[in-house]
Amino acid sequence: MMDHFMANDMQEEQISNADMSTIVDDGSAITFNRVSWLPSGVLRNVATSGDYWHKFTVLRGAGYSKLEIMDALLDVVQPQMIAPVMYRREGSSATFFARNCLAAFLKLTRANLQIQVNSSGPFGPSVQTLDIEITLRHTHVQDLRLHLHDHLVACIARRHDKALKALDLSAFHMDPELSEVVFWSLRVPKAFVYVLNMLKVRTSAIRCLYLADNEITELPKFIILSKLEVVDLSSNKISNMNVLKNFNGLNLLEISLDRNPVCAQYHDELSYIQAIKEMVPTIKKIDGVYLTRPEPSLWRRNYVPPGQSECIALVDQFLQHYFTLLDGDDRQRLRGMYHPDALFSLTCNYVPGQSTSSTARLTRYTLESRNLLRLSDYSKSQQLLSQGAEEVLSALCRLPRTEHDPYSFAVDLPYYTQEIAVIVVSGVFREPSMMNENLIRAFSRTFVLHKVASKEYQIVNEMLTVSNASTKQAEESFQYPKPKVSLAKLSFNPAQDLTDADRKQMTRILSRLTEMNQQWAQKCLEQSKWDIKWALVVFTELLKMNKLPGEAFELEEDKVVEKK
Amino acid sequence: MEQERRTKVEQACRTAEEFIKHYYEGLDRRRNVMSRLYLDTATLLWNGNGIAGKEFIQKFFENLPSTDHIVSSIDSQPLTTGSTCHFPLTIVVSVSGFIAFCQEQPQAFQQQLLITAEGDKWKIVSDCFRFQEP
Numbered sequence: 001m002m003d004h005f006m007a008n009d010m011q012e013e014q015i016s017n018a019d020m021s022t023i024v025d026d027g028s029a030i031t032f033n034r035v036s037w038l039p040s041g042v043l044r045n046v047a048t049s050g051d052y053w054h055k056f057t058v059l060r061g062a063g064y065s066k067l068e069i070m071d072a073l074l075d076v077v078q079p080q081m082i083a084p085v086m087y088r089r090e091g092s093s094a095t096f097f098a099r100n101c102l103a104a105f106l107k108l109t110r111a112n113l114q115i116q117v118n119s120s121g122p123f124g125p126s127v128q129t130l131d132i133e134i135t136l137r138h139t140h141v142q143d144l145r146l147h148l149h150d151h152l153v154a155c156i157a158r159r160h161d162k163a164l165k166a167l168d169l170s171a172f173h174m175d176p177e178l179s180e181v182v183f184w185s186l187r188v189p190k191a192f193v194y195v196l197n198m199l200k201v202r203t204s205a206i207r208c209l210y211l212a213d214n215e216i217t218e219l220p221k222f223i224i225l226s227k228l229e230v231v232d233l234s235s236n237k238i239s240n241m242n243v244l245k246n247f248n249g250l251n252l253l254e255i256s257l258d259r260n261p262v263c264a265q266y267h268d269e270l271s272y273i274q275a276i277k278e279m280v281p282t283i284k285k286i287d288g289v290y291l292t293r294p295e296p297s298l299w300r301r302n303y304v305p306p307g308q309s310e311c312i313a314l315v316d317q318f319l320q321h322y323f324t325l326l327d328g329d330d331r332q333r334l335r336g337m338y339h340p341d342a343l344f345s346l347t348c349n350y351v352p353g354q355s356t357s358s359t360a361r362l363t364r365y366t367l368e369s370r371n372l373l374r375l376s377d378y379s380k381s382q383q384l385l386s387q388g389a390e391e392v393l394s395a396l397c398r399l400p401r402t403e404h405d406p407y408s409f410a411v412d413l414p415y416y417t418q419e420i421a422v423i424v425v426s427g428v429f430r431e432p433s434m435m436n437e438n439l440i441r442a443f444s445r446t447f448v449l450h451k452v453a454s455k456e457y458q459i460v461n462e463m464l465t466v467s468n469a470s471t472k473q474a475e476e477s478f479q480y481p482k483p484k485v486s487l488a489k490l491s492f493n494p495a496q497d498l499t500d501a502d503r504k505q506m507t508r509i510l511s512r513l514t515e516m517n518q519q520w521a522q523k524c525l526e527q528s529k530w531d532i533k534w535a536l537v538v539f540t541e542l543l544k545m546n547k548l549p550g551e552a553f554e555l556e557e558d559k560v561v562e563k564k
Numbered sequence: 565m566e567q568e569r570r571t572k573v574e575q576a577c578r579t580a581e582e583f584i585k586h587y588y589e590g591l592d593r594r595r596n597v598m599s600r601l602y603l604d605t606a607t608l609l610w611n612g613n614g615i616a617g618k619e620f621i622q623k624f625f626e627n628l629p630s631t632d633h634i635v636s637s638i639d640s641q642p643l644t645t646g647s648t649c650h651f652p653l654t655i656v657v658s659v660s661g662f663i664a665f666c667q668e669q670p671q672a673f674q675q676q677l678l679i680t681a682e683g684d685k686w687k688i689v690s691d692c693f694r695f696q697e698p
Binding site: 341345371378410460465470472 | 635642674676692
């Protein structure tokens with residue numbers, strides 16, 4: 001079986017007639033070394049006879065470990081195939097046999113039949129040059145029958161865990177039983193391919209392949225292992241990410257590449273991960289760690305510029321006010337919040353693949369949608385932009401009735417100065433439709449506010465984006481009953497700088513304005529977080545809804561029972 | 565006055581479309597020069613995380629995995645009355661679309677940019693990005 005490998009490796013060498021005459025063709029052994037070497041033409045002729053084992057003697061090799069000698073040999077011979085068998089120490093030498101390794105021979109002869117052995121001696125790591133003597137046609141195959149193929153089959157069967165669908169080929173050349181017979185290293189490409197081809201009969205049973213500690217630099221194509229999902233290539237000698245291309249066509253999920261020289265090429269985790277993902281796009285776990293969502297940071301609900309905490313209360317109030325009126329039945333009441341020259345426009349987008357996608361019904365928004373990418377000319381862009389408070393309010397009143405979910409709000413304050421504030425609110429709202437179902441929308445509303453008085457802002461620009469909500473948004477919104485007077489739930493509380501005296505005064509003022517008694521005025525203020533303007537709004541709302549009982553207006557003295 | 569306003573609106577449209585094109589091209593293909601589009605003092609809000617200053621914004625983008633953006637809609641308005649004395653010519657731009665990281669599933673996003681003219685170039689004053697779904 002191994003003979004088929006060698007056919008392509010024949011180096012073309014000219015054989016002169018003179019040389020041919022010196023070949024002893026009676027089947028006897030020929031020994032040569034660095035000093036008395038054979039011309040390669042002769043070598044080729046003699047060495048190709050597959051019926052013989054050739055003996056290699058590493059002079060003074062006995063003082064080194066088998067692994068050190070083998071590594072040194074493969075360093076010279078790489079990437080050519082050689083499968084050393086019967087490794088032994090004979091006196092001061094190390095010996096082994098091999099056959100059908102012409103290409104390896106040629107490489108050795110070009111290296112002057114010398115190998116460089118890396119070893120760690122008592123004085124630290126060192127490199128020694130050792131000579132090799134080769135005896136061609138040393139032993140006939142009939143006298144040394146080894147059945148390497150069968151040994152390999154048995155080895156693989158031992159290392160195959162059928163239940164886990166895992167094949168453990170780590171440190172393959174050091175397999176205790178196999179190495180007694182042959183040194184079969186997966187760092188030799190042909191040796192690797194050979195083993196891979198042996199797996200043809202069991203490809204559906206291999207989901208995991210462990211290849212650590214094999215000094216691998218190259219990989220064969222793994223396409224025949226169609227069910228392969230997990231690969232361990234740690235502790236090898238891979239120096240180029242390109243080798244991972246050999247997993248093309250597979251659905252590889254996990255890979256380990258740590259302790260390979262290639263890792264040092266990447267200075268940070270992100271570029272390392274990206275490089276691997278480029279080669280193996282299906283990968284989900286690298287070096288034992290699952291890849292998480294690629295956000296560099298957590299999603300945070302709100303953002304306020306650092307050192308600007310005084311704006312928190314203002315933003316809070318503004319949003320409470322705005323969304324209560326927006327959800328109310330008369331949007332004209334928003335008038336006071338807009339600057340006379342305010343601008344408003346909206347865009348509508350469709351998000352496919354969500355639970356809301358098939359029943360989105362965004363027509364009323366798409367009619368007003370101002371998308372510069374879809375406009376044939378800019379004159380249309382003027383029409384779709386509401387200019388001036390009057391137009392803005394008309395536009396707002398044209399849009400469907402809404403109910404916003406304050407618990408879904410995320411609020412960002414990207415720009416804030418004494419004169420201008422930019423607020424971006426995103427979240428979810430629902431729209432009662434004709435069919436009595438609730439259409440759930442995702443929105444993003446950008447306000448550019450201009451300060452007109454010490455604590456008052458007016459809207460100068462407003463941009464609204466509406467789309468159908470995502471499946472998750474639709475499922476998770478409107479979980480909590482909104483407080484009757486809606487409050488946008490923000491993660492911070494407005495500053496409470498009011499003294500008792502302040503509060504008493506506010507109560508008196510509100511009581512006079514509304515004709516409620518002090519007790520109820522206080523209740524109102526408490527509910528509105530001591531914002532008098534807001535309390536007035538609340539009062540008006542409650543009055544309209546007939547939610548204020550008569551007792552709210554009763555003078556304190558008339559009460560029979562003191563209510564707490 | 566009326567004409568002046570119309571012109572401003574039109575200019576806002578033109579500028580926005582062009583700028584946005586450069587912006588996403590930069591993000592997807594030429595990340596290393598993103599900071600050129602920002603003022604030195606610009607701020608970037610990314611899903612509620614704040615990054616201030618051009619250098620830190622550049623660093624942020626370099627650490628972000630590679631992206632592919634699809635822009636579905638662009639809308640823009642000029643900042644008119646009471647526009648800041650610092651930035652006389654400022655535009656607010658609102659973008660919606662889809663973003664995909666390293667061939668993962670695309671997600672819907674919304675983004676708002678405040679851009680202003682610094683000399684003859686438009687630069688970002690503030691940049692606010694959020695996924696539609698947290």
